[in-house]
Amino acid sequence: MEIRKLRVGGLLLPSNVLMAPLAGYTCYPFRMLACEMGAGLCFTEMVSANGLKYQDMATRKLLFTTKQEKIRAVQLLGGNPAVMERMACSELLRDFDIIDINMGCPVPNVFKSGEGSALMLDWKRASAIIRGCRKSGKIVTVKCRTGIRADDLFAAEFARMCEDSGADMITIHGRSRSMMYDGEPSYEEIARAKAAVSIPVIANGGIYSAEDGERMMERTGADGIMIARYALENPFIFAELTGRPSGKNARQVILEQMELTRRYYDETYTLAYIRKLASYGMKKRKGTKKYKERLYRSGSLEALREVVELIFPG
Ligand SMILES: Cc1cc2nc3c(=O)[nH]c(=O)nc-3n(C[C@H](O)[C@H](O)[C@H](O)COP(=O)(O)O)c2cc1C
Incomplete structure (x- = not known):
């Protein structure tokens, strides 16, 4: 191409x-x-x-x-x-x-x-x-x-x-x-x-x-x-x-997204957006299905961050 x-x-x-x-x-x-x-x-x-x-x-x-x-x-x-x-x-x-x-x-x-x-x-x-x-x-x-x-x-x-x-x-x-x-x-x-x-x-x-x-x-x-x-x-x-390697991994990317969203948007938006984005990102990650419910139940940014770190171990 x-x-x-x-x-x-x-x-x-x-x-x-x-x-x-x-x-x-x-x-x-x-x-x-x-x-x-x-x-x-x-x-x-x-x-x-x-x-x-x-x-x-x-x-x-x-x-x-x-x-x-x-x-x-x-x-x-x-x-x-x-x-x-x-x-x-x-x-x-x-x-x-x-x-x-x-x-x-x-x-x-x-x-x-x-x-x-x-x-x-x-x-x-x-x-x-x-x-x-x-x-x-x-x-x-x-x-x-x-x-x-x-x-x-x-x-x-x-x-x-x-x-x-x-x-x-x-x-x-x-x-x-x-x-x-x-x-x-x-x-x-x-x-x-x-x-x-x-x-x-x-x-x-x-x-x-x-x-x-x-x-x-x-x-x-x-x-x-x-x-x-x-x-x-x-x-x-x-x-x-x-052909431009990014030098970042999926975990860095999602945590950066969370930080940037938190900075410029309110908590409700950040929770909804990061949950949806993580859920797309999980699709190809074996063994992560078990975190889905926890992801959607996480009611604070701290709780969300914890489950995101489990889904994207680095
Ligand atoms: C959740 C969702 C939201 C979308 N929002 C828009 C939108 O705001 N404006 C737009 O032109 N198309 C929107 N689309 C259409 C996409 O831009 C794109 O044309 C469509 O998904 C086909 O591309 P894909 O097969 O690569 O997903 C949306 C599609 C989805 C699934």
């Missing part, structure tokens, strides 16, 4: 292996970790434009970042072009270099509200949202799916519309909305999209090993790949793919 720097708009990303936006996971500490491991970019989880507009504090917290994060990318979720434009141009996003627009979320409530993957059915609105977000002067990218139904894929035509509307990059999750998060991604449809546009195309979906990453690149001809769930299990995948 050709690992290289990737130009997106006026920015040069350090690698073409990207970390996906993941609700509940890609908080500031995880984004820092992914980038340290070699990811070229890592996005916030989806942030509702309506939530920002109505000054919802939990939504605003999702925008937390510091100057230590070199390239900052926020993902916005919304279906109203005027609201999306207003939030994209607002002071709330001043720290961000890149706005990614969520056009892939398949969740029924989101879809019914005309947001996420519903935008793949309303090109006029999708185009207006891209054009509106561009007025912020920031780099604008789109993340979408191959289509809505598995028997009617149209990511290539959709990518073309996104490019014509001013998008600087497009990520295609190689599954249709109807497939949700399972099943074989369509390499062919991503390849078709790659051939249809001249902006960078990033291929996402079902990458669970370095070999899967290689195959995704080869079969799609994409400019880069994006990893989601597997990076929670094995954040070292970025180091493996980019």
Whole structure:
């Protein structure tokens, strides 16, 4: 697989292996970790434009970042072009270099509200949202799916519309909305999209090993790949793919995540996030199942640290 720097708009990303936006996971500490491991970019989880507009504090917290994060990318979720434009141009996003627009979320409530993957059915609105977000002067990218139904894929035509509307990059999750998060991604449809546009195309979906990453690149001809769930299990995948050994072990990584999260977030968030992250990390660790209940019952950071040290002995 050709690992290289990737130009997106006026920015040069350090690698073409990207970390996906993941609700509940890609908080500031995880984004820092992914980038340290070699990811070229890592996005916030989806942030509702309506939530920002109505000054919802939990939504605003999702925008937390510091100057230590070199390239900052926020993902916005919304279906109203005027609201999306207003939030994209607002002071709330001043720290961000890149706005990614969520056009892939398949969740029924989101879809019914005309947001996420519903935008793949309303090109006029999708185009207006891209054009509106561009007025912020920031780099604008789109993340979408191959289509809505598995028997009617149209990511290539959709990518073309996104490019014509001013998008600087497009990520295609190689599954249709109807497939949700399972099943074989369509390499062919991503390849078709790659051939249809001249902006960078990033291929996402079902990458669970370095070999899967290689195959995704080869079969799609994409400019880069994006990893989601597997990076929670094995954040070292970025180091493996980019050939930059991290020099840390899993125990150091999770304890550092705990420390960083505790520093910037409250205890409730830290407990929930570290429990979930440790639980992903346990998947391939033999003999750790017996700690799962204790992990989820740990009610303080000290108790959590003790069980995390048992699961990741070093
Ligand atoms: C728990 C979870 C949360 C997700 N949150 C987001 C999100 O906030 N924004 C987004 O564009 N995609 C989100 N996704 C989709 C992923 O970014 C990715 O496209 C999908 O999981 C396929 O990649 P994978 O097969 O490597 O996991 C989420 C997926 C999961 C499983």
